[in-house]
Amino acid sequence: MTSKNKNNSPTDEQLIEKFKEGNIYAYNELVRRYKDQLVNFAYRFLGDKDDAEDIVQETFLRVYKKKEAYKSVAKFSTWIYTITGNLAKTELRRRKRRKILSLSNIGYEDKDFDLKDTDSGPEELVDKVINDKIIQNAIQALPEKFKEVIIFRDIQELSYEEISSIVKIPLGTVKSRVNRGRLKLQEKLSGYLKEIKE
Amino acid sequence: MTNCNDFSQHLSDYIEGKVSRDLKKKMDEHVATCSSCEKVRDDFVQILSSLRDLPRIDASSDFEQKLRDRIIGEKILPIKSPGKAGKEYSLKPIIVSVGTAAAIALAALIININFINQPDQQFYSPRLQPIPMPKLDNTVSPSGAPMYQSFPGAPTTIGGANVSYPDTSLFNYDSESRRRSSDPLWKIQVDTQSTSSKRDR
Structure with a gap:
């Protein structure tokens, strides 16, 4: 879905391979291609813009540091969505633990999942x-x-x-x-x- | 004919047009007679439309700058906890190095303090005794050259010559003179000159 081949522009997979070879411009291009859609995904998952941006920043940081972990058998979009999804789930569980701890002290039920507006x-x-x-x-x-x-x-x-x-x-x-x-x-x-x- | 459970189970495929012709016909027939499933179907369509129409939340304008700062920061300030991912950025080697350096510096300081508290002669190697050097006096010799104070044990006359205020020319001793005597340097030429003059006489 996200690999780009229009106008002979390099695909995501070509860019990550270039980045592995040390081309920082390829990395910057990947950031530009994915930052908005990943922030949107993380925002819908977490419901908070700041947390969403933090998660996506961490995602790109991991891509930068662990580029060698990417295997060309998978699509780049799959790989990066997996990283963001895992980070978002971890953040959600951390929040739930924190909420349970704070609510258990005052005896309230966890009403986090009730639809209230x-x-x-x-x-x-x-x-x-x-x-x-x-x-x-x-x-x-x-x-x-x-x-x-x-x-x-x-x-x-x-x-x-x-x-x-x-x-x-x-x-x-x-x-x-x-x-x-x-x-x-x-x-x-x-x-x-x-x-x-x- | 299908029932409500079957209908809801295949509802997504039905709306996305991914069911077989036979199943589609059965579901069409069911929804025509079941108001409950008809409502669910209508809600589904509306919800899917609303989900796809949600406003897109984009990254902030300074997102890339923040990312660059973080990448630079991670390289300069290695604050990652140890582990497979953060191993290369672990603080442990730095702490060990700093600790070792501090221990060496402390040991050097202690040795130095003890050394300074010793008497003066301890500063010199036993094999390299200090060479007594004349000190400048406030007075001036008859030739105008500065006078040199004597030091304990130093001769004032050698071979009849006064060496208490030697001219600076007397310090032109050569290597031969140095070889022949280990006495203070100003003695040598005066001594040898006066001795030879005595012999001549």
């Missing part, structure tokens, strides 16, 4: 356009394994095959997870969608 009423959902914040909250509320594939498929628009390579699960499992993730989103958003229709 007290600021937005139905009147704000104009002309069947679902509010970005509501959608983002619904994505955040998904269990991790569904959230990951939904973002890859429905926001980043990756192929099922590429998602399968990134997440390292069989193609059939990817399709099944995407379908179940969408059904969970539909359950969470059906109330808001009903308001829109009426």
Whole structure:
């Protein structure tokens, strides 16, 4: 998806090989190609712009330091999405641990995954356009394994095959997870969608 | 005919047009008679559309500059914890080197302090005794040359010649003179000259 061959420009795989040979311009080009889509992915996964940028910075730093770990049998996009995805999941687990620790001290239930949007009423959902914040909250509320594939498929628009390579699960499992993730989103958003229709 | 479970199980493929013609016909028939599944299908389409229409969140304008700074910083300030990834940046070798250097410096300082506290003669090697040198006096010799103070044990006259205020010319001793005597340098020429003059007499 992300390898570029238009206008004879080098592919991602050619660029990473050039970078391995010491060409820093090839690295800079890869950063330019991927920084926005990776930040968007990490933002949708974590729900925080600063955290998303930190994750993507760390991703490119790892690419810089561990370029030799890239094997040309895989697509570069698969490799870099795997790094970002793993870092984002680690960050999410770190947050959950921290939240559980802090909430356990005061006896509250962990309501992190409840869909709450007290600021937005139905009147704000104009002309069947679902509010970005509501959608983002619904994505955040998904269990991790569904959230990951939904973002890859429905926001980043990756192929099922590429998602399968990134997440390292069989193609059939990817399709099944995407379908179940969408059904969970539909359950969470059906109330808001009903308001829109009426 | 399909049921609601089957319908929801294949819903994504159905919407993406990836089901077989037979399955599509069955699902079309089901959704026409099941209002619940019809709603789910409509919601699905709307949700997918909304997900794809979400605004793109781009990297900040200074993203690349920050990345460059981090890359430079990681190289200059090796602060990574030890481990496979951070091994080359480990602080351990630096700490060991600094520690060794500090220990050597401390040892050198202690030795030096002890050395300084010893009497003066300890500064000299036993095999290289200090050569007594004349010191400048405040007075001036008759020839106008500076007078030299004597030092304990130094002769004031040698062979009848006064050596308490030798002219600087007397210091022109040569290697032959040095070989013949280990006495202080100003003695040599005066001594040999006065001795030879006595013999002549």
